[in-house]
Every structure is written in structure tokens, then in C-alpha cells.
Amino acid sequence: MTEMAEVVARLRAAGCVYAEQEAALLHDVADGVALDDLVARRVAGEPLEHLLGRVEFRGLRLVLTPGVFVPRQRTALVVEEGLRALRSDALAIDLCCGAGTIGAGIGSARPDVELWATELDPTAAASARQNLGGPVRVGDLFEPLPSRLWGRVDLVAANLPYVPTAAIATMPAEARDHEPRLGLDGGDDGLRLHRRAVPEAAEWLAPGGRLVVECGRPQASTLADLMRASGLDASIVTDDALDGTVVSGRRNDTVTA
Numbered sequence: 001m002t003e004m005a006e007v008v009a010r011l012r013a014a015g016c017v018y019a020e021q022e023a024a025l026l027h028d029v030a031d032g033v034a035l036d037d038l039v040a041r042r043v044a045g046e047p048l049e050h051l052l053g054r055v056e057f058r059g060l061r062l063v064l065t066p067g068v069f070v071p072r073q074r075t076a077l078v079v080e081e082g083l084r085a086l087r088s089d090a091l092a093i094d095l096c097c098g099a100g101t102i103g104a105g106i107g108s109a110r111p112d113v114e115l116w117a118t119e120l121d122p123t124a125a126a127s128a129r130q131n132l133g134g135p136v137r138v139g140d141l142f143e144p145l146p147s148r149l150w151g152r153v154d155l156v157a158a159n160l161p162y163v164p165t166a167a168i169a170t171m172p173a174e175a176r177d178h179e180p181r182l183g184l185d186g187g188d189d190g191l192r193l194h195r196r197a198v199p200e201a202a203e204w205l206a207p208g209g210r211l212v213v214e215c216g217r218p219q220a221s222t223l224a225d226l227m228r229a230s231g232l233d234a235s236i237v238t239d240d241a242l243d244g245t246v247v248s249g250r251r252n253d254t255v256t257a
């Protein structure tokens, strides 16, 4: 058996559905000795993206280090809804940015936008700094942002942790064992962090500004209610092809001259 055929066989035996493609990708990033190590780590359940050190998102190649939440393709819906809300030279925040997934999607489509990102985990923030042109600040929610942005933001886009705590045990081992709990655990109903983030976001937004947040489909109406309670006009957007759900809320007070 050739080395590659052996690798494919090991990956397939471990349950990798796209064993041939994964073998080719691992081969591309490995030098001879490291390939065996990479395959062993993949067989043990590490996400392919962590082993490759990168992830593809909306045609972009993002840097991703082990220990950082693996961007999901469904998050493209946050980017699309966010982009629809942006005027020229707008100010946008990628809140809880992880690897900078949302900000990279927005920044690549709209280089004119002034983009800031925040993230609690310094490891994720280090990945984000390699993927984003703008500043990435480490800290809790909006706390690390300069106060001069308060009330001036045109878009807050976010994919906050939203897996209900009890559901983490039912996730694939890849996520459960290799993604940071901080990136997954959303408390009892998955919306624990949203209850703090939504009212804060409403204050950072400019009049007419928009908050766009990913969630699970069953959580969408509760999240929309949270936004309405903070004075935002909220609507739910779903995309079956992406298997994505976002709630989009617009700060509805009018601009006074």
C-alpha cells in the first residue's frame, strides 16, 4: 500500500467521510515525518481546520490555531445581513470575533468600513489579528472598545456562544473535546451572553444602526424579543441552504440634527 492509500484507510476507519480529500490536505501541509503525527491527531478527533491551521470562509482563507472556535459556513448569513445594513465609510464591530470570521467577511467586501473587533480569549484574538485589518481588542464584550465609538456604531455583528449547556454533551467529539467551551456554552437556553450583549449593543449603535446576531432556529423568537426590549426593531432571517438563522435589530430612533 502507498503511504497515501494507508493514510486514506486510517482516516476512513476513523469515520472521516471525506477521507481522500482530508488525506490530500494533510499531505499538503505536512513534511514527511509530520504527516504521521497529523493523521494520528485527526484520527483522535482533532478538527481538520486546526491541523491545517486555516479555514475557508466565503472564499477567504483564514488563519486558525488549535483551541480557537472553528468558523461555521452558516455564519456567512451574519455577514450577508450585516453588509446589507452598511452605508459607505460605516463603523462596524465584530463582537466576540473568535478568529475574526465575521469581520474578515465584512472587511473583504467593504474595505471602506472602519472595523473593530473584541474577543475575551487571547488565543482567538491572536488568530483574528492575522485575519483582520482593523484593531482586535481583548476583553469582555464592548468593554475594551474606546468610549469615543459609543452611540456611533452602524453595525454590531456577532456570533456569540449559543449552545445550551446540556446540549454540548450531544455535540460531535470534534467540537465537544477540541473547541473551547467559552466559544460554545450559552448557558441554560443558549442565550446567557445575549442577555448582557443586546442591551449594551443597543447603546453602542448609532440611530438607525443595526445589530445582527446568529442563533439557533428555536432561539430566534426569544432573541428577537430581547432586542425589542432594548428598543430595536427586530426581524428573523433564515437561510435553508446555509442552515443559518440570524436576528437583525435596527435602532429605531430618528436622527436629530
Ligand SMILES: C[S@@+](CC[C@H](N)C(=O)[O-])C[C@H]1O[C@@H](n2cnc3c(N)ncnc32)[C@H](O)[C@@H]1O
Pocket (backbone or CB within 6 Å): 069, 070, 071, 072, 075, 095, 096, 097, 098, 099, 100, 101, 102, 118, 119, 120, 121, 124, 139, 140, 141, 158, 159, 160, 161, 162, 182, 183, 184, 193
Ligand atoms: C461561537 S464563537 C464565534 C466566534 C466567531 N464570531 C465565529 O463566528 O467564528 C464565540 C466567541 O465568543 C468568545 N467569547 C465568549 N464570551 C465572551 C465575552 N464575554 N466577551 C468577548 N468574547 C467572548 C469566545 O471566546 C468565542 O471566540
